Amino acid sequence: MPRVCLIGTGGMLPLKNRWLTSCYIEHNGxxxxxxxxxxxxxxxxxxxxxxxxxxxxFFTHCHADxxxxxxxxxxxxxxxxxxxxxxxxxxxxxxxxxxxxMCICDKLPFEVNIHELPxxxxxxxxxxxxPLLRVSFLPLRHSVRCLGYSFEFGRKPxxxxxxxxxxGVPVEYWKxxxxxxxxxxxxxxxxxxxxxxxxxxxSVKLTYVTDTLPFEGIAxxxxxxxxxxxxxxxxxxxxxxxxxxxxxxxxxxxxxxAQKANAKRLWLTHYSPAEKNPLEYECTLKxxxxxxxxxxxxxxxxx
Amino acid sequence: MPRVCLIGTGGMLPLKNRWLTSCYIEHNGxxxxxxxxxxxxxxxxxxxxxxxxxxxxFFTHCHADxxxxxxxxxxxxxxxxxxxxxxxxxxxxxxxxxxxxMCICDKLPFEVNIHELPxxxxxxxxxxxxPLLRVSFLPLRHSVRCLGYSFEFGRKPxxxxxxxxxxGVPVEYWKxxxxxxxxxxxxxxxxxxxxxxxxxxxSVKLTYVTDTLPFEGIAxxxxxxxxxxxxxxxxxxxxxxxxxxxxxxxxxxxxxxAQKANAKRLWLTHYSPAEKNPLEYECTLKxxxxxxxxxxxxxxxxx
Numbered sequence: 001m002p003r004v005c006l007i008g009t010g011g012m013l014p015l016k017n018r019w020l021t022s023c024y025i026e027h028n029g030x031x032x033x034x035x036x037x038x039x040x041x042x043x044x045x046x047x048x049x050x051x052x053x054x055x056x057x058f059f060t061h062c063h064a065d066x067x068x069x070x071x072x073x074x075x076x077x078x079x080x081x082x083x084x085x086x087x088x089x090x091x092x093x094x095x096x097x098x099x100x101x102m103c104i105c106d107k108l109p110f111e112v113n114i115h116e117l118p119x120x121x122x123x124x125x126x127x128x129x130x131p132l133l134r135v136s137f138l139p140l141r142h143s144v145r146c147l148g149y150s151f152e153f154g155r156k157p158x159x160x161x162x163x164x165x166x167x168g169v170p171v172e173y174w175k176x177x178x179x180x181x182x183x184x185x186x187x188x189x190x191x192x193x194x195x196x197x198x199x200x201x202x203s204v205k206l207t208y209v210t211d212t213l214p215f216e217g218i219a220x221x222x223x224x225x226x227x228x229x230x231x232x233x234x235x236x237x238x239x240x241x242x243x244x245x246x247x248x249x250x251x252x253x254x255x256x257x258a259q260k261a262n263a264k265r266l267w268l269t270h271y272s273p274a275e276k277n278p279l280e281y282e283c284t285l286k287x288x289x290x291x292x293x294x295x296x297x298x299x300x301x302x303x
Numbered sequence: 304m305p306r307v308c309l310i311g312t313g314g315m316l317p318l319k320n321r322w323l324t325s326c327y328i329e330h331n332g333x334x335x336x337x338x339x340x341x342x343x344x345x346x347x348x349x350x351x352x353x354x355x356x357x358x359x360x361f362f363t364h365c366h367a368d369x370x371x372x373x374x375x376x377x378x379x380x381x382x383x384x385x386x387x388x389x390x391x392x393x394x395x396x397x398x399x400x401x402x403x404x405m406c407i408c409d410k411l412p413f414e415v416n417i418h419e420l421p422x423x424x425x426x427x428x429x430x431x432x433x434p435l436l437r438v439s440f441l442p443l444r445h446s447v448r449c450l451g452y453s454f455e456f457g458r459k460p461x462x463x464x465x466x467x468x469x470x471g472v473p474v475e476y477w478k479x480x481x482x483x484x485x486x487x488x489x490x491x492x493x494x495x496x497x498x499x500x501x502x503x504x505x506s507v508k509l510t511y512v513t514d515t516l517p518f519e520g521i522a523x524x525x526x527x528x529x530x531x532x533x534x535x536x537x538x539x540x541x542x543x544x545x546x547x548x549x550x551x552x553x554x555x556x557x558x559x560x561a562q563k564a565n566a567k568r569l570w571l572t573h574y575s576p577a578e579k580n581p582l583e584y585e586c587t588l589k590x591x592x593x594x595x596x597x598x599x600x601x602x603x604x605x606x
Contacts, residue, residue: 013379014342016349038375039317039342046319064407068375072341075367076316100403104367 002027002153002204004227006299007043009278011211011233011248011270012065019043019297020065021210021270023229026053027153030130033057033073034149034208040069041076047298052080056129059090060210061146062097071101078108085111089124089135091145092116119145121221132156134203138221140212142247148209150221153303155204156180157197164196204303207263210270213244214253219260226303228263230254231270232294235281239272251281255288267295305330305456305507307530309602310346312581314514314536314551314573315368322346322600323368324513324573326532329356330456333433336360337452337511343372344379350601355383359432362393363513364449365400374404381411388414392427392438394448395419422448424524435459437506441524443515445550451512453524456606458507459483460500467499507606510566513573516547517556522563529606531566533557534573535597538584542575554584558591570598 003026008019020037024044031053033040044051051073059067077086088098095114102112117124117137124135134152139145159178169191173183177193184190207222210231222228232251233243243250251268258266266289271278282294293299306329311322323340327347334356336343347354354376362370380389391401398417405415420427420440427438437455442448462481472494476486480496487493510525513534525531535554536546546553554571561569569592574581585597596602 013375013382014345016345038372039345042317042319042342062407064374064378068371068407069341071367072316072371079316097406100406103400103403104365104371 001155001302002206003302004206004300005047005049006229006267006269006295006297007040007047007049008037008297009269009271009295009299010065010273011231012273014039014065015273018271018273020069021231022066022069023208024049024054025151025153025206026050028132029053030055032133032151035060035066035210036069036073037065038068041073043297044073047300051077052082055084055087057086057088058135058147058149058208059088059094059098060140060148060208061091061142061144062094063144063211066211067097067101070098071105074102074105074108074112078105078110082110085113087129088112088114089117089137090114091139091147092119093145117147121217136221138209138217140209140218141215142211142213146211148207148212148218148221150205150207150225152203152205155201157193157200159197167191167195169196206303207261209257211248213247214249214257216260219257222257222261222263225261225263227265227267227301228258228261229267229269229295230257232268232278233270233272234275235278235285251278251285251294252288255285255292258289258292264291266292267299268292269295304458304605305454305509306605307509307603308350308352309532309570309572309598309600310343310350310352311340311600312572312574312598312602313368313576314534315576317342317368318576321574321576323372324534325369325372326511327352327357328454328456328509329353331435332356333358335436335454338363338369338513339372339376340368341371344376346600347376350603354380355385358387358390360389360391361438361450361452361511362391362397362401363443363451363511364394364445364447365397366447366514369514370400370404373401374408377405377408377411377415381408381413385413388416390432391415391417392420392440393417394442394450395422396448420450424520439524441512441520443512443521444518445514445516449514451510451515451521451524453508453510453528455506455508458504460496460503462500470494470498472499509606510564512560514551516550517552517560519563522560525560525564525566528564528566530568530570530604531561531564532570532572532598533560535571535581536573536575537578538581538588554581554588554597555591558588558595561592561595567594569595570602571595572598 007022010018132154207225310325313321326337435457510528
């Protein structure tokens with residue numbers, strides 16, 4: 001089951017009591033990080049998320065509050081003797097930003113591959129990503145090119161030992177079969193994974209949208225998400241006009257999108273530094289979308 | 304009197320309980336910052352140091368733990384509507400590093416002037432710096448070009464109201480005279496500042512040295528410092544060999560330098576992340592240099 005940890009919940013600048021918005025998702029021992037602002041590596045340590053497990057970093061966009069922590073994180077990965085390559089994904093036209101930031105990361109002991117994603121809705125091709133992870137992206141409406149992401153984590157079918165035993169499959173073949181590969185037994189018989197596992201299980205969907213005006217396409221993109229993480233810069237309706245100008249949304253907008261998307265749960269994030277106590281809106285927001293959480297740093301769940 | 308705040312005391316990477324080494328010095332309403340690693344802007348806020356007052360940033364060198372927080376700090380200065388230019392000083396050949404890091408700082412409402420300092424001992428010329436602040440620099444011995452800094456804060460002579468009264472100088476001229484300018488009174492007499500102030504006062508000297516092997520020249524450079532801030536990566540003598548290789552020093556080395564320099568006080572900083580409790584060495588270190596402080600984040604004094 002994917003473990004999700006919302007490392008930080010702030011927008012614009014890191015505060016002494018609120019880290020910048022970033023999300024760590026670990027599944028089957030591998031992790032995805034979405035955005036990495038100043039201090040994200042400290043917050044990852046604080047919430048016991050293992051940077052050694054991060055295989056992919058997805059950047060929504062290249063504003064400083066979403067990317068300024070990258071060089072520090074890469075160096076800390078290097079200090080942990082990482083040798084596995086790291087893949088970074090970001091909106092088209094911005095690949096030079098991480099390259100420039102990496103001017104203070106000489107001699108990393110691992111490769112960093114930077115992939116620019118096109119400015120249209122799309123799906124990551126399997127050669128770039130783990131086959132059990134399906135990632136789609138959606139252009140958002142912000143002051144710079146910005147992407148929302150949807151992660152679908154495939155779940156292996158349950159292994160059924162009683163079936164394996166009935167077929168006389170020795171225990172040492174079980175792991176390989178459960179990983180999805182056929183095996184040939186010592187007696188010459190070929191056994192397929194489907195013979196020893198249960199039915200296919202529904203994948204788990206997490207959608208991550210921040211730094212955008214609200215629009216219908218987000219609801220379709222987030223449809224049936226098990227968890228929808230969405231920005232809500234302010235909880236006060238009086239901020240609507242200024243949010244429109246800046247390419248952001250209110251907590252209320254996010255609730256309406258979650259409802260239209262038929263999401264199971266909504267976590268709000270990316271609060272303005274001027275929102276000192278975002279939690280005060282939670283009761284009101286529940287009238288718009290009952291399963292909303294005004295998240296705090298370190299908000300944590302298994303999906 | 305200059306107020307000094309050691310914002311952080313860590314080296315290599317920021318920890319959840321230790322910010323990266325950086326120092327804020329405020330004098331006459333203007334401030335100097337030395338180094339700015341990831342999280343320094345958060346620590347500045349935590350210790351109530353005002354980023355709006357920072358006029359100069361001095362970088363010892365361009366390793367990430369000393370400079371990665373620059374873009375975030377600049378953006379936060381911009382968010383506070385700063386319009387005054389900011390001057391950045393760093394070792395020769397490294398001016399492109401802040402320029403590259405600033406790729407995520409578009410539209411700053413103020414000018415950033417980057418000055419490279421030569422690789423020999425020197426003194427900042429008065430056209431680049433406040434005349435009441437005398438800054439000298441010393442090449443250190445690290446894996447990359449690195450500078451130590453010595454700041455001498457000039458102190459205005461005490462204003463003597465009884466002398467001003469005896470000379471019949473109206474109160475509205477006192478401030479100008481104390482600022483060091485001559486005035487012409489309504490009756491045509493010219494009065495010079497020296498006629499209404501006490502004797503010249505000794506300036507206050509703070510020396511800041513980090514990321515270097517220990518060597519004699521540091522003691523001469525730090526001579527008679529009121530406060531000597533110096534790295535001490537480890538307190539254990541068993542780390543001497545590895546520190547030699549990496550271009551760092553032990554807490555003991557710093558104490559010996561402070562003694563040779565005849566410094567009034569020594570603050571240690573830039574501890575290795577592996578030094579979990581640097582304070583444990585304080586008693587032993589006092590036998591080498593009695594006025595040593597194994598500093599903690601936010602160590603604070605007036606000089």
